[in-house]
Amino acid sequence: MRVLVTGCNGQVGFLLKSLLMNKVELLALTRQELDVTNEGSVYKIVSCFKPDVIVNAAAYTAVDKAESEEERAFSINSNGPEYLAKAANKLDASLIHISTDYVFEGNKLGQYLETDPVNPQGVYGKSKLAGENAAIKYCSKHIILRTAWVFGEHGNNFVKTMLRLGNERDALSIVSDQFGGPTYAGDIAKAILEIINKIETGNKIKWGTYHYSGMPHVSWYEFAQNIFAKAKEIGALESTPKLTAISTKEFPTPAKRPENSKLNCKAIEKEFGIMPSNWQTELENIENYK
DSSP states (O other): OEEEEEOTTSHHHHHHHHHHTTTSEEEEEOTTTOOTTOHHHHHHHHHHHOOSEEEEOOOOOOTTGGGTOHHHHHIIIIIHHHHHHHHHHHTTOEEEEEEEGGGSOSOOSSOBOTTSOOOOOSHHHHHHHHHHHHHHHHOSSEEEEEEOSEEOSSSOOHHHHHHHHHHHOSEEEEEOSOEEOOEEHHHHHHHHHHHHHHHHHTOOOOOEEEEOOEESOEEHHHHHHHHHHHHHHHTSSSSOOEEEEEOGGGSOOSSOOOSEEOBOOHHHHHHHOOOOEEHHHHGGGGGGGO
């Protein structure tokens, strides 16, 4: 099995590279080694390596900055998947493309299903939806993996930010009216490995879009509470800051965040036997995030 991973220095890509090493014939490339916005480079590398599976972990993820860098966001999040999808399809290879909860408006009362209407509210979400559509249009053997609230030992994320601020401040205000499922990047990598394994067996795959995120669902405020409680318990922080719950209106940002990012993950469990990420278990390793 030959696997090409793009964006291997990102949160998911970094851990996926480690997981796939010695299990497959792997070509894992950083943004510097493969710019997915360069159509010629994509075709050249794909045609030379001839992967059975392409995992696109390359993405523009600066949600607020995207509002002022629309062209760059769409170039990476839309054009990149299009070029990879076309290259994969030409070889009859499979494409696994990582997407986001931001494709939804975020105003649903319950959990979002894969079949629910999409309505992204900002440039980031719109660019990621365009990437999904490109993968669907140009590659018949595609898996789109929507996830949310990603954190891991590598790269920037909410857990690392909380620990840093916990060292610097005595009090923090955290948004309490946005809800979702924190998702450990390593669990996303394991989910992708499971999908690759099923592809390798030659069993019939139900191609399409799947949700994968963490459980239980919480607010950012509740997630922060859990982070600091665990950090204090294992001695990762000498003292923890006082937390104050605030509304989204009290913490304005350039890009609008979904109020509800709760993803229903039953489909991926049924098709691939993949269970939701347990973010509470991963916080046991919070010492690695300092």
